[in-house]
Amino acid sequence: MNRVKFAASRILGAVVVLIIIAAACFAIFYLMPTNPAQLSCGKPCSPERLAEVEAYLGVDQSWWKQLFDFLAGIIGGRTFGEGAAAIHCNAPCFGYSFRLRDSVTNLILQRLPITVSLTLGAAVLWAIGGIAAGLIAALRRGRFTDSAVMGAAITGISAPTYLLGLLGVLLFGFTLNVLPIGGYVPLTENPLMWAFHLILPWIVLAIANGAIYARLTRGQMLDVLSQDYIRTARAKGLSETFVVGKHGLRNLVVPLTTLFAIDIGGLLGGAVITEKVFALGGVGTLLLESVSSLDIQVIVGVTLFAAAVVIVANLLADLSYSILDPRIGARA
Amino acid sequence: MTATTPALSYRDYSVSFGSRTVTRDVSFDLVPGSILALVGESGSGKSVTALAPLGLVPGARQAGSVKLWDPAGPAGGGVGLTGAIELVGLDPAELRPIRGERIGVVFQEPMSAFNPMFRVGHQIAEAVRAHAGSDGAGGAGRGDIGQRVLAQLRAVGLPDPEKVAEAYPHELSGGQLQRAMIALATINSPQVLIADEPTTALDVTVQTGILDLLVDQAQAGQAVLLITHDMGVVADIADRVAVMKDGRIVETGSVEDIFDRPASDYTQQLLAAVPRLSAVVDARAPREERPVAPAPAADTVPAAELRDATVVHRSSGRQVIALDDVSLVIPAGRITGLVGESGSGKSTIANVLTGGQALTSGEAFVAGERVSTRPNRRQRRLRAEVGVVFQDPRGSLNPRRSVGSQIAEPLRVHTDLSGRDIDARVDVLLTDVQLPTDFAARFPHELSGGQRQRVAIARALALRPKLLIADEPTSALDVSVQRGVLTLLGELHASLDFACLFISHDLAVVEQLAGHVVVLKDGRVVEQGPSLEVLTDPAEAYTRRLIESAPVPDPRIQAARRAARLAA
Amino acid sequence: MTAAPPERPGRATRTDTVWARLKRSRPAMIGLGLVVFFVLLAVLAPVFAALTGNSPYAYNPELLAPDTAPAGPLGGMSAQHWFGVEPRTGRDLFAIVSYGAQVSLLIGLAATLVSVIVGVAIGLIAGFYGHLADRLLSRFTDIVFGFPFLIFAIALSATVPASFPRPLLLILVIGFFGWPPVARVVRSETLSLKERGFVRAAAAQGTSSARILVREILPNLAATIIVFTTVSIPGKIGAEAALSFLGVGVNPPTPSWGRSISDAISWVQVDPMYLIFPGMALFLVTLGFNMFGDGLRDALDPTAGQGPDRSADRSPDRGPDTPKIDPMSAGGQP
Amino acid sequence: NANPELNDDSPGNTLGETQKGGTLNIFSEDPDIDFDPGKSQGLAITSLSLVHRRLTTWDIQPDKPGKVVPDLATDTGTVSDDGRTWTFTLKDGLKFENGDPITTADIKYGIERSFSTELSGGLSYHKGLIEGGDDYAGPFTGDDLESIETPDEKTIVFRLNSTFGDFPWIVSMPAFSPVPEGSDDPGTYGLDPVASGPYKVESNQSGAEAVLTRNDQWNEETDPVRTAGPDQVVFKLGQDASVTSQALISDSGDAKNGFSASFVPASQLAQVQNDPNAKSRLVTSGPGALSYLAMNNEREGLKDPKVRQAINYAVDKNTYRIAGGGEISGDYATTLITPGIPGRVDYDLYPAGPGGDVEKAKSLLAESGADLGTLRLLTKNSATDVAQAEAIQQALARVDITVEIRSVDTNTFSADATNDEGDYDLALTSWQPDYPSAFGNIQPLFDSSQIGGGNYNISRYSNPEVDDLIQQATETVDAAAAEKIWAEADKRIMEDAPIVPLTYNRNSFLHGSNVENFIIGEFPAYPVYFKASLKG
C-alpha cells in the first residue's frame, strides 16, 4: 500500500522535474540567436519563405507556447502542416523531427539499441571487473595487491575517457588493426560481430568506470568488515571466505545498486562523448546532431528521455532497497 | 562440581597493538560450571583479553599462553599435558573449528551483532552448519538444523521461536536479540562462553532475564567469562571476579571476598563509586537520614511545567505516542528525577521543554512562559533560562571549537558582555566545574569523557539558567567518573540554586541526587513523589519491578533476591 | 570524523596530525608534488615564455615541413622548443601546454569553488531546515542531476552572447552542474550533525539557526568539504577539457589542453608528441589531484576503512540513504 | 542554347570499361541521408544522382571543365526568342523502379512539391526564377504552378520571370527529378523514394547506413553518363571524418571497397603524404572553392573600403594555407571567379605576396583613421577552421588589429552568418558555386538582394553598380558576352574589397584500393559518385 503511494508521489515529482527540464530546453533554445528555420529554408532563401518555414516549424512562437504545444502533444498528439502534406504525430508525441522526418520516439527507438549495447555491455563489464578488483584489494588490504589494484584504479579514474578511447582506437583499430573501428552490428543479426565491434569501447569505458566500482567496493567492504556482525560471524567459526563472500558481500548490495543506478541513469549523458569517440550513431550522437542542427523538438525529446532515464533509474534504485534491504522492506 | 580442571586458562597473557601494549601478564582460569566476572574501567583491556585469543581482534599481537583444555582429558592433569590446545599462535585455519564450537561468544550490542541482511534463524543455523562436518552431525539435514535452532531458541526463553527465527534482526527487540545471540553462542554446546557486556545496552527489566540465562549456562556445566563494568551484575551472578586496571589484573577472588574484603585500593574505589539504591541497601544497614526538601512555597513559579502534554510522532504512516497526556511540575530550585524504561518518553520531555519538539496537544511552560518551537526572539530568550547536558560525552561538544569558546557561546548570544568579561566568566565557570582555567584553550579531543561532561555542564550553566535539564549525562561514563560528575552536579545545585530535571534510567543515581522523582512508562506518568517514598515504597507495580530488577552491588542481597524470584 | 580517542589529552593540534599523516602517505605526496608542479607551471608560464622568447600565439611557419607537420624529429623538439612545435602553426608546444595549465587550473578551481559553494549552501539548508526546504531543494537537486550536462553546456555556449567572457561562462556552467553531489553529501552529514549533542544544546540555548549553521555545523563539515573539493577539481578540469574537446570550450587561440588533445588525435601518427604533452599534462594533473585528495581524505578521516575502530562514532544503522559516496563518482556529472 | 560549347550532345565515356558488381561503401559524416529531391542541396553528381535522374545532368571528366548534358531530356533545352520560355522533351523508354513510365507530369509535380513549406531546404534557385514561383506554396494545398506546362507526356515548358542563360544548369538540380504524385507522402518520401536512377533505396537507417541496390527498370541506354558499376552502394552514415580517413589510410575492412564523402582532414593529409600506399589512393582536385575572409561591410570600421583594402594586404595567406594543410590544400586566391569556371580572368588588385604587405596595410589603416576596436571573427569549430582563424588573427595582429574568434558548429555558423542581424565583423568561409557558372560565384555572394534572410552575401556588400552588372550578366543568354560582364563585375567588386580571397581550395579524397574510376573534374571539387566502381 505504502510502496504504491511512495512510488506515486515519486512519479508525480518526476513529471514535474521533466516539465521543468522541458521548459528550460525551450527557453534556452528560444533565447539562442540562431534561427533553426534558416537551416531548413533552402538555398537561396527568401524572407517570405523563411517566415513560412518558421511558422511551419513553430519556432515563431514564444517558448512557453512551444512548451505548451509540446506538452499538449504528449497527451493529445500533434498535427503539423495541413492538407495532404499534414504530418500526424500520435499521442504520446514526444516531438517530431522535420529534419529526419520521423517522430522523436521512433528516432530514439532506432538509435537506442546502439547506446544500450554500448553502455550496458560496458556497465556489466565494469561492474563485474570493478567489484572483483575491489574485493581482491579489500581482502589483500595493505599488501602489494591492494596497492597495485588501487593504484590502477586511481590511474583509470584520472585518464579521460576520450583520451583513453581515442588511444585505444588508434592502437587496436589502426596500428595493430585487430579490432574494428566504429560500425555497429545489431545483436539480433550476429551476436559475435556485435560483441566484436563493441569490445573496444566496452573495455575503455570499463577501465574508467570500473575503477570507481573497485574503490567503492573496497571502501565499503572494509567498512562492513569492521562491523560487529562480521565479528559475530567469525566467532561462529565460519571460514573467512564465507564471512567475506556471504556476510560481507550481502551488505554491499545496496550501496553498489545505488551507484549502479546512478551510473545507468547517467549513461545517456555520457554517451554523447563516448559515441563521438567510437563513431557510433546512438542516442548521444542523435542529441549532438540535433543540437548542431537546432532540431529543438529532438533536443527536448531526447533530453527528456535522458532525464527520465535518470529519474527512473533512481526510482528503481529506491524501490529496490525495499527488496534488497530487509530493514526497509518491512517498514514500507 | 569438581571445578579443578579449568576449561580455559590464561597465563601471563599480553596483547599489544604495534608498540602499544594494552594488556600485560594476565592470568586466570575459567572453570566449567562457574562464572568469572572480568570487571574494570572502560579501556582497561577486558574485551581484548577475552577476544584476542580467538583471533577476533585484528592487529593484536599476543604473548603468553591461553590454553583450551579438552573436556575429555584427564582431570587434574598438570601443565603441558595432552588435551590442551594452545590458542596463542594458532593460525586462523586451526582457530576456526574452535570458535563457536568450543568457545561461544555473546557481544554487547545485540542489534549490531546480527547481520541486518539475514534472518535470525538462518544466522543461528550457520553456526551449526559451520561445524557440521567436523562434528559427526554431518548428516544433519536442513530440517534437522531448523529444528535444532527452534529448540535452542525455546531454550533461551523465547516464547515464539518460529517467529523469531523468521524475523530480521531489526524486527526484534534488544532483549529478544540478546537471547537469540545467546542461543547462537551456545547452540553447539561450547565448553566456554564469553559474554562481553551482554546487558549494557538493555533495560534493567530485560537484563534480569539475560543474566538468568547466563546462570543457566553455567549450571549446565559451561565455563562462563562475563565481562561487565556493572558491579551489580557481578554481585548478582558471578562466582569469581577478576578486577582489571590498565591492562593488568589487580585482584582476583571469589565474589564474596571482592565485595566484602577488597584487597586492592582500586577495587575499593570502584565499589565505593557504585551508586546504591537505598531501598534495597536498607535491608542490611540503616542509612543515614536524607534531608527531605521542604515543600515548595505555593506562590513561587515552577521552573517548568507540562499540562496535558501529548506528543505523537508520525513516521512513514505509523503513529508513535511518545507522550500521552503528561502533566508534571518541575519546582524551582530543586532536582526532579525522571526515570523510566527506554522509549518511555524521557528525552521527549526534555526536547519539549527546550523548544526542540512541538506538542501535539497540551501546553508547556518554562519560568511561567509558554514554550513553543518558534524560533522567534522571545522564545530564544526564554531558552536562555534553560541549560542542557546530554548523554553522549563525545557528541556534547563541538570537536572543532575550543572549550573556552564553547562555554562562552551562550554568553555571546545572549549578553553584551565584552570579550574580557566573557573570558572572566569562562574562567569562573571552569573553576565551578572543577577544571583548571587553562582548559579553555583545549579542544574536546584533548579531554576525557568526564572532563567533557564537566565542560558541557559549565556551558549549560553559563547563563545561570533557572532550569538545568540533564538527559542521562553520566550513563556513558565509568562509575568512578560518573561519581565525580554527579557529586559536582549536587554541589553546583547547592550553590547555584537552579532547578534541575535529571533524567536517568539508573534508579540509584536518581535517588542519590533527586528529591522528587517522576516515573514514566510508555509516555505516561505512572507515579511521582518524593524520591524517598517512591523508591522505597513504590505504589505502582511497574516502579517496583524497576527497583527489583536493578542489581545491587552486594552478592548476598542479590542471592536472596534471586532465590525469591525463582521461588515465585 | 573525530579521530582521536577520547582519553588522550595534550596532544598536538589537528592540523599537525593531518599533515603528519599526509606526509606518511607516499601517493599523497606524489599527488601533491604533481599538483604543485602544475601550479608552478601555470604561474610561471609567462616567465618561461619570456625566458625562451616563445609565446603560445606566435606562428613559426618556418619550423614546419611542407606537409605542415613539424620539421625535424620528435615533433620539432629543440633547445628552443622544449616540447617541439604545434603542427600547422609552428607555435611552441611548451608555451601552449604551460599557458593551457593556467586555463585548466583556473577554470577547474573556480568551477569547483562555484559548485562547492552552491552545493554546501543548498545541502546545509536542506539538511538543517528539513521539511519543505528539504523537499524543494532535494527536488531541485534531482532536476539538476537529471539534466544532461553536456547538452546544456553546448547549447548555452551557443546561446550566451559572445561578449560574455568565455572562461566565466565555463566556470559557471561547469560549476553549476557540479554541485548536486556536494549538496547530497553535505545534506546527509548535516542531518546527522543536527542530532549531535552540541548542536541540540546550542539550539536549546536559544542560539539562532544561522549562527548554529555557521559556528557549529559548518566547521564540522570542513573536512568533508575540503576532501570533496580536492577530489572534484580533477573532474572539473576534465569537464573543461571535454567541452573544449567538443569544441565549445574557451575561445581560440587561448590554449586549452582539451582542444589540443582533440586536435592532436588526428596528428598522432605523424606527430605523436603533439598528443603526448597535452594529454599527459591533463592526465597527470588529474592523477595528482586524485592522489592528493585520496591521501587527504585518509588523513582527515583515519577511521575510514581502517579495520574495526571501536571508538569512532559509527552510526549503527547506516541505511541506504547514507551510502558512502566516493566523490570521484558523481554519476555522469562533471 | 545558352552554352553551346558545353552543350555538346555527344557525351562519351572516356574512362575504360567499368567493371560491374560488388558493394561500394561511401563513408559519410552526416548521420542521415534524405533522398527526397525536393529538400536536397546535393550536386548533380553525388548521392541523390544514384537514385534520381533529372532533366539534365553533368558530365565530368578528369582535367576537363564539367558539361551540362541531357539526362531524362533529349537535349539541354530549347529557349524561345524572348529568352524566357524553355522547353524540354523526354527520352523514350524511361521508367520508375515500379515499372511506371516517367512522364513530364511527374517532373512537374516534383518541381511543384519543392515549393511547399513541408519540403523546404533544398536548392531553390528555380523558386525565384519560374514565373509565379514567389507566391506558390506547393501542390499540397491543391494549387498547381501554371507557368510549368505539360502539353503532353513528353514535353515540359517553363516560363521564367526574366531571361536566364544558365537555365540548363538549373534543371540539373535535384528538384527537377520526377516524383509520381500517387506515391508521394512528403513525410516519408525521402526515406524510400521512387527511383528513376540506376539504384533504388533498399533500407535507410538513420545513424547507421543506407543501402542502395540496383533498379532493374533503369535503362542504361537512356543514360550515357551513369556507369552504375557496383551492384550495391552502401552509405555508412555518421562516420567521423578522421576515423574514416584512418580506415582508408590503412585500407582495412570496408574501407577497401569504399571512399569517404568528406575531405581528408589536414592532419591526416600529412600522414597520407608520408605513406606511399595511401598516397597512391589520394585524389586531389584542382583549385576549386574559394576560401575567403568576409568583412562585414555594414560594421562601423569596416565600412571604409580603405580598411578593407588594408586587411587585404595584412592577411598572411601562407600561414592560413599551412593551417589548412599546406600546399596540397589549395592555391592562393586573388579573384572571385574560381578556376574551372568559364570566363575567369586572373588578376591581383592587392599584390603583396602570400605573406602580405604589413607596411602597406599599416599606411592604409593610418589613412583611414577608422577605429576598429576588437573585431569578432566568426568561424566553424572544426580543428582546421579554428587553426585557420587563428592564422588570420595572428596576421591581423601584425597591423594591430585585435581579433576575437567565435567558433561555432557548422549549422550555427551558416545561420549566424546569414541571418538579418549579422552580428560579426569577420567571417571565415568558403564558397563553391552550385553549378559551374560565374553567376554562382558572384550573385549569391555580392548581390545586395542576398544580404541576410538566410542568404550568403556574408560580407553584406551592397553596391547598386555591381547589382546592375550582375543583372545584366544574368540576363545575357550569350555565354561569351555574359562571361565578359561577369569578369568585369569580379574586378569591380574587388576594387571595393568586401572580402579577402584566400585560397582556391583543393579537396583531397581517399579511396580504398579496390575502388577505381574515382574521378574529380575541374569542377566541382568532388568525386563523381555514379562513376566510381570496384575492381573485379
Ligand SMILES: Nc1ncnc2c1ncn2[C@@H]1O[C@H](COP(=O)(O)OP(=O)(O)OP(=O)(O)O)[C@@H](O)[C@H]1O
Ligand atoms: N583493534 C585495536 N587496535 C588498536 N587498539 C585497540 C584495538 N582494540 C582495542 N584497542 C585498545 O586496547 C585497549 C583495551 O581495549 P578493550 O576493548 O579491551 O577495552 P574494554 O576494557 O573492553 O573497554 P570497554 O569497557 O569500553 O569495552 C584500549 O585502549 C583500546 O583503545
Ligand SMILES: Nc1ncnc2c1ncn2[C@@H]1O[C@H](COP(=O)(O)OP(=O)(O)OP(=O)(O)O)[C@@H](O)[C@H]1O
Ligand atoms: N522523531 C521521532 N519520530 C518517531 N518516533 C520518535 C521520534 N523521536 C522519538 N520517538 C519515539 O518516541 C518514544 C519516546 O522516545 P524518547 O526518546 O523520549 O524515549 P526515552 O525515554 O528518552 O528513551 P531512552 O532511554 O532510550 O533515551 C519512543 O518510542 C521513540 O521511538
Ligand SMILES: [Mg+2]
Ligand atoms: Mg569492551
Ligand SMILES: [Mg+2]
Ligand atoms: Mg532518551
